[in-house]
Amino acid sequence: MSKMTPNDWWKGSVIYQIYPRSYQDTNNDGVGDLNGIAKRLSYIRDLGVDAVWISPFFQSPMDDFGYDVSDYCAIDPMFGSMQDFDKMLAKAHSLGLKVMIDLVLSHSSDQHPWFAQSRLSRDNERSDWYVWADPQPDGTPPNNWLSIFGGSAWQWESTREQYYLHNFLSSQPDLNFHCSEVQGALLDVARFWLDKGVDGFRLDTINFYVHDKQLRSNPALSPEQRNESIAPSVNPYNYQNHLYSKNQPENLVFLKRLRTLLDQYEGRTLLGEVGDAQYGLEILGQYTAGNQGAHMCYAFEFLQSRCLTPDWISTTFARLQDVAADGWACWAFSNHDVMRHISRWDLSQQAAKCHSTLMMTMRGSACIYQGEELGFTEAKLPFHALQDPYGIEFWPEFNGRDGCRTPMVWDAQANNGGFSNGNAWLPVSDDHLHKAPSNQVGIAGSMYSHYQQAIAMRHAYPALARGELLDMQASDRTLGFQRELDGQIIYCIFNLSEAPVQVDMPAGEWQVIEQKLDGLVVPETGEKVMLNAWHYVIALQILEK
Numbered sequence: 001m002s003k004m005t006p007n008d009w010w011k012g013s014v015i016y017q018i019y020p021r022s023y024q025d026t027n028n029d030g031v032g033d034l035n036g037i038a039k040r041l042s043y044i045r046d047l048g049v050d051a052v053w054i055s056p057f058f059q060s061p062m063d064d065f066g067y068d069v070s071d072y073c074a075i076d077p078m079f080g081s082m083q084d085f086d087k088m089l090a091k092a093h094s095l096g097l098k099v100m101i102d103l104v105l106s107h108s109s110d111q112h113p114w115f116a117q118s119r120l121s122r123d124n125e126r127s128d129w130y131v132w133a134d135p136q137p138d139g140t141p142p143n144n145w146l147s148i149f150g151g152s153a154w155q156w157e158s159t160r161e162q163y164y165l166h167n168f169l170s171s172q173p174d175l176n177f178h179c180s181e182v183q184g185a186l187l188d189v190a191r192f193w194l195d196k197g198v199d200g201f202r203l204d205t206i207n208f209y210v211h212d213k214q215l216r217s218n219p220a221l222s223p224e225q226r227n228e229s230i231a232p233s234v235n236p237y238n239y240q241n242h243l244y245s246k247n248q249p250e251n252l253v254f255l256k257r258l259r260t261l262l263d264q265y266e267g268r269t270l271l272g273e274v275g276d277a278q279y280g281l282e283i284l285g286q287y288t289a290g291n292q293g294a295h296m297c298y299a300f301e302f303l304q305s306r307c308l309t310p311d312w313i314s315t316t317f318a319r320l321q322d323v324a325a326d327g328w329a330c331w332a333f334s335n336h337d338v339m340r341h342i343s344r345w346d347l348s349q350q351a352a353k354c355h356s357t358l359m360m361t362m363r364g365s366a367c368i369y370q371g372e373e374l375g376f377t378e379a380k381l382p383f384h385a386l387q388d389p390y391g392i393e394f395w396p397e398f399n400g401r402d403g404c405r406t407p408m409v410w411d412a413q414a415n416n417g418g419f420s421n422g423n424a425w426l427p428v429s430d431d432h433l434h435k436a437p438s439n440q441v442g443i444a445g446s447m448y449s450h451y452q453q454a455i456a457m458r459h460a461y462p463a464l465a466r467g468e469l470l471d472m473q474a475s476d477r478t479l480g481f482q483r484e485l486d487g488q489i490i491y492c493i494f495n496l497s498e499a500p501v502q503v504d505m506p507a508g509e510w511q512v513i514e515q516k517l518d519g520l521v522v523p524e525t526g527e528k529v530m531l532n533a534w535h536y537v538i539a540l541q542i543l544e545k
Contacts, residue, residue: 006266006267007266007267009050009051009098009267009269010050010051010200010269010271010295010296010365011295011296011328011365011465011466012364012365012458012462012464012465012466013049013050013051013098013365013366013465014048014049014050014051014360014365014366014367014368014455014458014459015049015050015051015052015053015100015271015330015365015366015367015368016044016047016049016051016052016053016367016368016370016373017052017053017054017055017332017335017336017367017368017369017370018037018052018053018054018055018370019032019055019336019369019370019405020032020033020034020036020037020054020055020057020066020079021055021065021066021405021425022370022405022406022407022408022419022425022426023036023037023040023370023407023408024036024037024039024040024408024410024419025407025419025420025421025422025424026039028420028421028422029078029420029422030420030422030423030424030425031078031079031420031425032079032407032408032419032420033078033079033080033084034057034075034079034080034084034085034088035080035084035087035088037052037054037088038084038087038088038091038092040410041088041091041092041095041097042095043437043441044097045095045096045097046441046452047373047448047451047452047455048452048455048456048459049097049368049455050097050098051097051098051099051100051199051200052092052097052098052099052100053100053101053102053202053271053367054099054100054101054102055067055102055336056069056101056102056104057075057076057079057080057085057101058070058071058072058073058074058075058076059071059074059075059076059077060076060109061109061111061171062076062078063109063169063171063172063389064168064169064171064172064389065387065388065405066102067104067168067172067204068104068107068108068109068110068111068169068171068172069104069108069109069112070108070109070111070112070113071112071113072103072108072189072192073189073192073193085196086196089196089197089198093197098199098200099197099198099199100198100199100200100201100202100269100271101193101198101201101202102201102202102204103189103190103193103201103202103203103204104204104205105175105186105189105203105204105209106167106174106175106204106205106208106209107166107167107168107172107173107174107175107208108172108173108175109171109172110170110171110172110173111171114126114129114130114175114185115129115130115173117129118130118132119157119159119160119164120159120160121159121160122160122162126181128176128179129175129176129179129181129182130164130165130173130174130175130176131164131165131173131174131175131176131211132157132160132162132163132164132165132176133154133162133163133164133165133215134162134163135156135162135163141153141154141163142154142163142215143215143216143217143218143244144217144218144240145165145167145217145218145240145242145244145245146218146236146237146239146240146245147166147167147168147169147170147237148167148168148230148231148235148237148390149168149169149389149390149393150235150237150390150393150394153165153166153167153245154166155170155173165211167205167208167245167246169389174208174211175209177209177210177211177250177251177254178210178211178213178250183254183257187257187258187261190258190261190262191261194261194262194265194268198268199267199268199269200262200268200269200270200271200295201269201270201271202271202272202273203270203271203272203273203294204273205246205273205275206251206255206272206273206274206287206294206297207246207247207251207272207274207275207276207283207287208245208246208275209251209254210246210248210250210251210254211244211245211246211248212243212244212245212248214244215244216243216244217244218240218241218242218243218244218245219240219241219243220239220240220241221238221239221240221241225241225278226238226239226277227277227278228277228304228305229277229280229300229301229303229304230275230276230277230300231277232394232397232398233397234394234397234398235394235398238277241278242276242278246275246276247276247279247283251287252286252287252292252293255270255287255292255293255294256292256293258270259291259292259293259294263291269295269296270293270294270295270296271294271295271296271297271298271330271365271367272284272287272288272293272294272296272297272298273297273298274287274297274298274299274300275300276299276300277300280299280300280301281299281301281316281319281320281323281324282323282324283297283299284297284298284299284320284323284324284327284329285320285323285324285325285326285327286327287327288324288326288327288328288329289324289326289327290326295328296327296328296329296330296364296365297327297328297329297330298329298330298331298332298367299329301316302316302331302332302333303332303333303334303335303337303338305339305344305345307345308345308355308358308496309496310474310475310476310477310478310479310494310496311474311476313472313474313479314472314473314474314479317362317363317469317472318472328364328365329363329364329365330364330365330366330367331359331362331364331365331366331367332366332367332368332369333355333359333368333372334368334369334372334404335367335369335404336369336401336404336405337401337404338401338404339378339403339404340369340371340372340376340377340378340403340404341355341372342375342376342377342378343377343378344378348534349375349447350533350534351533351534352375352447353447353450353534354494354495354496354534354535354536356368356372356450356451356454357450357454357457357494357536357538358479358494358496358536359454360454360455360457360458360464361458361464361483361490361492361538362469363467363468363469363483366458368451369404370408371408371432372451373447373448373451373452374432374435374436374437374440374447374448375435375447376429376432376435377429377431377432378403378404379402379403379404379406379426379427379429379431379432380403380429381399381402381403381406381426381427383395383396385402385426385427386399386400386402387402387425387426388400388401388402388405402426405426406426406427406428406429406432407419407420407424407425407426407428409428409429409432409433409435409436410436410437410438411436411437411438412433412434412436412438412439413438416428417432417433417436418436418438435447457513457538460513461483461488461490461513461540462485462486462488463483463484463485463486463488463489463490464483464490466485467483467484467485467488467490468483468484468485469481469482469483470482470483470484476497477495477496477497477499477501478493478494478495478496478497478501478503478531479493479494479496480492480493480494480503482506487543488540489540489541489543490513490538490539490540490541491505491506491510491537491538491539491541492536492537492538493505493529493531493536493537494531494536495531495532495533495534495535495536496534497533497534498533498534499533500530500531500532500533501530501531502528502529502530502531503528503529503531503537504527504528504529505527505528505529505537505539508541508542509541509542510539510540510541510542511539511540511542512537512538512539512540513538513539513540
């Protein structure tokens, strides 16, 4: 259906991810803050996106930079106050922007009062709020589960003489979703922020919530089955098929409870992060089918080092149709956890523009990461500058996530690129300075202007935002497909290579849509179109009257 309701805004939306530590510092402590986000909301609005997703700003010891929460309903002072959040939220809404916040429900910080109490004994009020287990007879951990950040997923606690589960850092103990009181407490957290007026949640590691109650060990993966989309090759986490440490069917029960809560509020949405190398699309399908789970999820197919070849894209969408025909995907090429895609895929500026237009024509919602709209590459940092515990653990084979988290630049001539007048928490990349908005906003042909135009094109044609995907065809160089909604048919053909290629337009009359994006080639009156490297045609079918 082409008619949208207030509850449907998320479908086909474009979401802009903000990593608050690195966006804009307003108090010169070298760390971005909520007032900094508020200061830059007009810039985001002008880009044309529908919503912002803000990574965690809750109270935290910052072992994992906010993804270790010690109070879900408090703002960490480094980001400001609750009053600052309220003002930022009100300003975003006044500009027509939705605000989604990052909820980290699978685990908390070990500094959270819940864990402080749980670790004291085996029989206190919250003794079962986390995943505790006795050692094996020889004192070793209960099973073979591994942490994504390295080593065993079990940490010994001498007070209880038991191990607790942590899928990430040992200071991030996993909450026990088999405990109904835990689920209730987390639903209260969601209700708190919904009452504040947030428009939705990005759910961190949505498939990690529930563990196998029997604590069965994971089976091994053969070398040819290993996939580096979740963890680098040097991490033994890739050696297991994580059948029991995550992806449990009981997860759907909690998601139904969470969705029921959101449905009590107008126009709220859930975006889930599916962290799984083997079953990501299948889980996406399960979690977004019907109206009882997340509205949309993203898997890691297009966050891998594997380049977006026509065949890989076609294969992914065919598989998505098989396992998630009733679901809804949200596509991202970059985020705060992976190398920036321009560096990951070694893209030229023209290739990067082509990829951005491709994203805006694919079926699903779209998520872009701060700096992506400016053409940021991965920053190169020396070991002594690293902050990320993941990178420090696996250096130098894996450099961690700091390279995609360096501060935004705003003014090429300003100190720290306009991010802060203080000592920035991560070095500002010299390679980013000339790409600052001061050099791009309002400049025809700039990367920012290209993203602006591509997003506007998506919004101008409902078939691109919400339509069906039809007749996807892949060759060694080109990818073609149609989008259709309520009789509006748009044909898209991309040359995803460095060499020119001649393509056939499908039968019928076609008119190139009005946005003349950089790289757009207008087809001749005949059926043949010559596409230069990284060029494309996006055309509207002219229907007979």
